[in-house]
Amino acid sequence: MTEIDDLEFRYDHDGFGLCISSLRIPAGESVALVGPSGCGKTTLLNLLVGIAVPNEGNIRFEGRELTRLNDAARRAFRISTAGMVFQEFELLTYLNVEENILLPFLLNSSLRLTYETKKNVSELAESLGLGTLLKRSIDQLSHGERQRVAIARALITNPALLLADEPTGNLDAATRDQIVDLLFEQAAVKQSTLFMATHDHSLIDRFDRVIDFSCPGESGIQLLRNEPAHPVPDVEP
Amino acid sequence: MNGTFLLARRHLWHHRWRSAVLVACLTLTILLPIGLRIFAAGFESRLTTRAKSTPLVVGAAGSEFDLALHSLYFRTQPSRDTTISEANRISNSGLAQAIPLFVRFKAEDSPIVGTTADYLSFRNLRVAKGRTWKRLGDCLIGSNVATRLHLVPGDGLMTEPEDVFDLEGSLPLKMQVSGVLAESSSPDDNAVYVDMDTAWIIAGIGHGHASSKKLSDSDGTTDGADLSESDTFVNDPLIAPYTEITAENASSFHFHGDRNSFPVTAILAIPHDEESETLLMGRYLADDDPAQIIRPLEVIDELREIVIRIRQFLEATFVAMTCVTMALLGLFIVLSVQLRQRDFATMFRIGCNRFVVLRLVGCELLILFVLSGLVAAFVIFGLAVAIPSFSFPL
Numbered sequence: 001m002t003e004i005d006d007l008e009f010r011y012d013h014d015g016f017g018l019c020i021s022s023l024r025i026p027a028g029e030s031v032a033l034v035g036p037s038g039c040g041k042t043t044l045l046n047l048l049v050g051i052a053v054p055n056e057g058n059i060r061f062e063g064r065e066l067t068r069l070n071d072a073a074r075r076a077f078r079i080s081t082a083g084m085v086f087q088e089f090e091l092l093t094y095l096n097v098e099e100n101i102l103l104p105f106l107l108n109s110s111l112r113l114t115y116e117t118k119k120n121v122s123e124l125a126e127s128l129g130l131g132t133l134l135k136r137s138i139d140q141l142s143h144g145e146r147q148r149v150a151i152a153r154a155l156i157t158n159p160a161l162l163l164a165d166e167p168t169g170n171l172d173a174a175t176r177d178q179i180v181d182l183l184f185e186q187a188a189v190k191q192s193t194l195f196m197a198t199h200d201h202s203l204i205d206r207f208d209r210v211i212d213f214s215c216p217g218e219s220g221i222q223l224l225r226n227e228p229a230h231p232v233p234d235v236e237p
Numbered sequence: 238m239n240g241t242f243l244l245a246r247r248h249l250w251h252h253r254w255r256s257a258v259l260v261a262c263l264t265l266t267i268l269l270p271i272g273l274r275i276f277a278a279g280f281e282s283r284l285t286t287r288a289k290s291t292p293l294v295v296g297a298a299g300s301e302f303d304l305a306l307h308s309l310y311f312r313t314q315p316s317r318d319t320t321i322s323e324a325n326r327i328s329n330s331g332l333a334q335a336i337p338l339f340v341r342f343k344a345e346d347s348p349i350v351g352t353t354a355d356y357l358s359f360r361n362l363r364v365a366k367g368r369t370w371k372r373l374g375d376c377l378i379g380s381n382v383a384t385r386l387h388l389v390p391g392d393g394l395m396t397e398p399e400d401v402f403d404l405e406g407s408l409p410l411k412m413q414v415s416g417v418l419a420e421s422s423s424p425d426d427n428a429v430y431v432d433m434d435t436a437w438i439i440a441g442i443g444h445g446h447a448s449s450k451k452l453s454d455s456d457g458t459t460d461g462a463d464l465s466e467s468d469t470f471v472n473d474p475l476i477a478p479y480t481e482i483t484a485e486n487a488s489s490f491h492f493h494g495d496r497n498s499f500p501v502t503a504i505l506a507i508p509h510d511e512e513s514e515t516l517l518m519g520r521y522l523a524d525d526d527p528a529q530i531i532r533p534l535e536v537i538d539e540l541r542e543i544v545i546r547i548r549q550f551l552e553a554t555f556v557a558m559t560c561v562t563m564a565l566l567g568l569f570i571v572l573s574v575q576l577r578q579r580d581f582a583t584m585f586r587i588g589c590n591r592f593v594v595l596r597l598v599g600c601e602l603l604i605l606f607v608l609s610g611l612v613a614a615f616v617i618f619g620l621a622v623a624i625p626s627f628s629f630p631l
Contacts, residue, residue, distance in 0.1 A: 051586055072590075079588030090583040092244075094251030099243070106240030107589035113240070153587075 001026055002048065002161070002193060007057030009047055018043055020057070025209065027062070027160070030187065030194040032204045035213025041197035044211075045163045048195060049082040050074030061161060079108045083154030083192070085183070087166040089146045091138045091153075098134040101125065101152045111157065124152050128182060144175035148182065155186050162192040168200060180206065241593060245600035256605065259566070263609035264616070266562045270555040272617055277548045281541055287423060288537035290360075292514065293333065293506040295323060295521070298529045305536040308503035310424045311340045311348040318500035319528050321433070325497070327506050330520075332513040337501040339436040343397045344412065347382045349429045351436020351501075357418075359507065362425055366390055367416030370432050373490055374482030375415040379426040383417040390414050393481075394429065396439050410439050411481040437499055438482070438490060445482070445490035506530070570598060 002025040010017030018040045025031055033041040046052040047059060050066050053074075059066045061081065069077060078084075091100045099106065101121050105113040125131050128148045138146065147167060154162060164183060168176040180203055187194040196207070204210045249256040287309045296304040297317035306312040318339075327335035336359055339351035350356075354369065357377075367390030370377055378388055388394060392414045412431065420426055437443050482490060492499075508514035521530040574581075574594070581594050 075588045075590065077588075078586075082588075084586055086583070086586075090579070090586075092580055092583075094248045095244070099247065103584075104587055106244055107584055107587060107593055109240070 001060075001062065003058070003060040005058045005060075007047070007054045007059065009043065009052060009054040011043075016040075017055075018047070020044075023211075025193060025195075027193050028187075028191050029208045030184065030206070031196070032207035032210045033195060033197040033213065034199060034201065034204055034210060036199060039213035041213060042165055045084075045165055045195060045197055048161065049078050049084065049163060051078070076110065079104055079111065080157065081159055082161040082163060083157060083159035085147070085150050085154045085162075085164040085167045087169040089150045091146060091149055093138045095138070096134070097125070097130060097136050097138070097141070097149050100138065100149050101156050103153055104157050117156075121152075121156060124155060127186075128152050143171055144178060147171065147175075147179050151179070151182055151186065155190060158190055159192055160190075162187050162190070162194045164194070164196040166197050166199070168198065168203075176200070241596045242600050245597055245604055248597075249601055249604055259569070259605050260608050260612060262562055263566075263605060264612045266555075266559050267609055268613040268616055270552060270559070271613065272620075273548065273551055273555070275617060275621075277544065281544060283423075284537050284541060284544075285534065288533040291505060291533045292508060293517065293530055294533055295319065295327065295335075295504040295506055295528055295530045296502065298527055301529070301531050301536045302540060304503060304529070304531055305533045305540075307340065308338060308505060309533055309537075311350060311428055314341065315502055318502055319504065320497060321499045321501050322497040323528055324501060324504045327504060327517070330517065331509075332517045333506040333508040336505040336507070337433060338503045338505065339433060339440070339501045341502060342436075342439050344376075344394050344429050345382075345386055345397075347379070347427055347429050349376070349396060349431060349436065349439060351431050351433050351439075353433060356505070357430070359505065360421070360423070360425055362421060363419040364416040365419035367414070370415050370430070370435070372413075372415075372482070372484075373432075373435055373438065373487050374410070374412055375431070375435070376412040377416045377418055377430040378414055379418050379428050379430075380420040381426040382429060383414075388414050388417070390416055408441075408480055410435075413482075433499075433501075434492075435482075437492065440500070442494070442499060443490055443492035445486055445488075570602070574598065 002023075004020050004023040006022075007020040008017065009019075033044060035041055043052060047054060048061075050069065051074075054067060057067070061077075064077070066074060066077065092103065095103070098121060101124070102113065102117070105111045105117060122131070122134070125134055128151060130145065130148055130152060133141065133145065138149070141149065150167070154164075162183070167183065168179055171179060183194065183196065184206065186192075194207075196203075198204075288305070291309060294304055294308040296308070296315050297319045299316045303313045303315045307315055321337055324335040324337040327333055334355065336353060336355045337351075338356070340348050342349045356362075357364075357369065364377065365380070366383075367377075376394060378386075378394070382388065386394070393411045394414055396410045396412065398409055412429070412435070418425065418430075431439070434443065438445075506517060508517055518530055518532075521528060584593060585591065
């Protein structure tokens, strides 16, 4: 269960922020965050994994209160519990496909790189259609293949929380559908809670829940634009 | 750490040309000062070792440096020669053993050293192949000369004229290699040794030709080994002198003039004891003496002082160069980190420690420095093995 209570977050530089009085997402659910660019979708994703820290309020994941964790503990939470897929893939071009998938293990000594892990990489790559591409350079891959590598990287740690920030923004319709199918399929296999930020309204029917940032009153989220926060009532699913 | 090392390795390999340029710059920065130090240490050591083993040198008055370098390394040419009578004078004084040297000509770029058999025993030079010189025209060659010219005992070796444009100068003489000296890791390995008579024949003071007739011999024949100042010859100027000394023509070789006035370029003087050394030095104190005596070690020490000053100057230059290289490397790292901000942002979002960036850059620098150190060591080792004279240019 992901729980947010009385959360208020505001950027220092422009005063923009979010205010969420209450949000409860059960484990394994899929949530679409929709709305125009700059409306706060990425901010919410960052808050959910501890990249951004709220000014007030609480975020709990499976009972762990993120807001009470220090920086190191939040990083440990991210690497062990969350997997992130980015719009621009954010792959390291100097690593091959296999090494990109293993990046969380290469960056964090708390994750042990074992034979089992390598086997998992092969299986995961196989399931994502990357089985024959493991030793390829990133430069040699198509857009769709790159995004699949990014998804594999997010899934390799078996995260309970899968976050995708506009993962289909740069893809054509066919590839977009493939990628979304894959995300749902893998989230279901790993029983992960999926949060996906998107401005593509054609996808929202597939999600268990939609938080529309363009209708803040309905979603229980208030956008702060250099104004005092006015918490909105609780929203139950 | 293994993961960071892999990332560093992969990043450097991905930008391999950039990395190669950095390694080349760092290698030069490491190689030049260390190479200079090794080079200078070897240079100074060998310079003094050779000088230490040579107590005194006598030669014509002039530059002390020229005389020292000439007698120790067969390098520079003294402005004037002295005579063999000077060597006889030293020997007859009973104060020192005199070993004459006449080094003016070359054979295939190697100096031809005219001397006596005493020189070989003085320098502990051993004949590794063949035998020492016995006949006029025989030569012993240093090990490097034998290797470089692929010569073995029995082969011929031509001398080079002193000046190819001097039509009245001496003609080239074909010498016969009688033996090859064992390697001594000294300038002796690069020289060709002949006895004094052969050296003077090369210089044109003695020669032989078909129509030579020794008037003092009743039967008209002579033996080259029995040449004396009193012998008189008549020559046919239309017949060219021999350019090779063989068993058949050796008897026709003869010298002109007073043998006491025959030139030597330097005389190694080995005093019997300290008192003899002091007494011998005292004999050359007069300002108008046409000869001079030097202690090579003192002269070489002066030379070493100059080498040390040059080395200090170069070291200061290298320190400045190292500072500039390090500053540029620092700038390069800062720019590289800025260019990689997006990569690092991704790493942070995934959950990596902020120190990973430091570790990553540190690892990359470590790899670059280790690689540069290895390349520098390899180059120094390679140069020392491939070019033995790298540590000893004299």
